[in-house]
Amino acid sequence: MLEIKNASITIGGRQLFAGLSFTVPDGQTVCLTGSSGSGKTTLLRAILGFHPLDEGHISIDGELLTPSSAEEFRKHISYIPQELTLPSEWVSDMMRLPFTLKVNRGKAFSKDLLMAEWRKLELQPALYDKKVAELSGGERQRAVLSASGLLGKSILLVDEPTSALDAHTSALVLDYLKTLAVRGCSIVAVSHDADFAQGCDKCISVSATLP
Numbered sequence: 640m641l642e643i644k645n646a647s648i649t650i651g652g653r654q655l656f657a658g659l660s661f662t663v664p665d666g667q668t669v670c671l672t673g674s675s676g677s678g679k680t681t682l683l684r685a686i687l688g689f690h691p692l693d694e695g696h697i698s699i700d701g702e703l704l705t706p707s708s709a710e711e712f713r714k715h716i717s718y719i720p721q722e723l724t725l726p727s728e729w730v731s732d733m734m735r736l737p738f739t740l741k742v743n744r745g746k747a748f749s750k751d752l753l754m755a756e757w758r759k760l761e762l763q764p765a766l767y768d769k770k771v772a773e774l775s776g777g778e779r780q781r782a783v784l785s786a787s788g789l790l791g792k793s794i795l796l797v798d799e800p801t802s803a804l805d806a807h808t809s810a811l812v813l814d815y816l817k818t819l820a821v822r823g824c825s826i827v828a829v830s831h832d833a834d835f836a837q838g839c840d841k842c843i844s845v846s847a848t849l850p
């Protein structure tokens with residue numbers, strides 16, 4: 640279980656949020672909502688240990704996130720940022736890349752298992768042999784999500800997973816996230832998509848403090 644307790648972050652003299660508390664039990668999907676600039680992405684970065692809280696704490700399964708535990712914590716977290724800068728030229732390389740990282744040691748890549756994830760996300764198998772630049776934004780988003788699904792980490796943080804998708808495909812992505820949740824994953828998604836937010840188990844409003 641992921642727990643955020645009494646969290647506050649101020650950047651450049653502006654308080655983004657304060658006293659923010661919520662839990663994400665194993666198997667739950669939580670949607671972070673809030674106006675642009677309210678600090679949703681910053682909160683995801685805090686969970687990754689890349690941005691310190693000014694007050695409060697973050698814990699996973701009762702273990703506190705600290706500067707010294709952050710690296711160990713990240714081994715259990717998949718993070719899909721809003722803006723994907725993908726270093727691979729080919730989709731096949733992009734899909735294999737996470738499995739070559741030290742942090743994912745012990746996780747074996749399987750194209751067959753990946754294709755099973757792709758079917759759930761309605762990605763055509765032929766895309767696997769294309770260049771990344773040939774994929775649409777929504778195809779790229781879903782392909783990256785499928786690799787996270789295959790990695791099977793216990794926490795998934797995903798920023799705007801449906802921003803490039805039509806209503807049908809957004810619903811597909813929500814269903815997909817729920818299949819990951821059923822496997823025990825705790826999911827925190829940032830979204831401005833009201834239908835997506837409604838489909839999650841819980842919505843947390845990250846509220847900006849007005850000057």
Ligand SMILES: Nc1ncnc2c1ncn2[C@@H]1O[C@H](COP(=O)(O)OP(=O)(O)OP(=O)(O)O)[C@@H](O)[C@H]1O
Nearest residue numbers: 650651655673674675676677678679680681682829
């Ligand atoms: N490293 C940083 N240095 C300076 N300012 C930052 C930094 N990170 C975030 N900010 C500022 O903090 C505020 C919150 O940013 P954040 O990206 O968390 O918002 P958000 O709620 O995710 O917004 P959006 O919905 O537009 O994606 C913004 O004003 C942003 O400019």
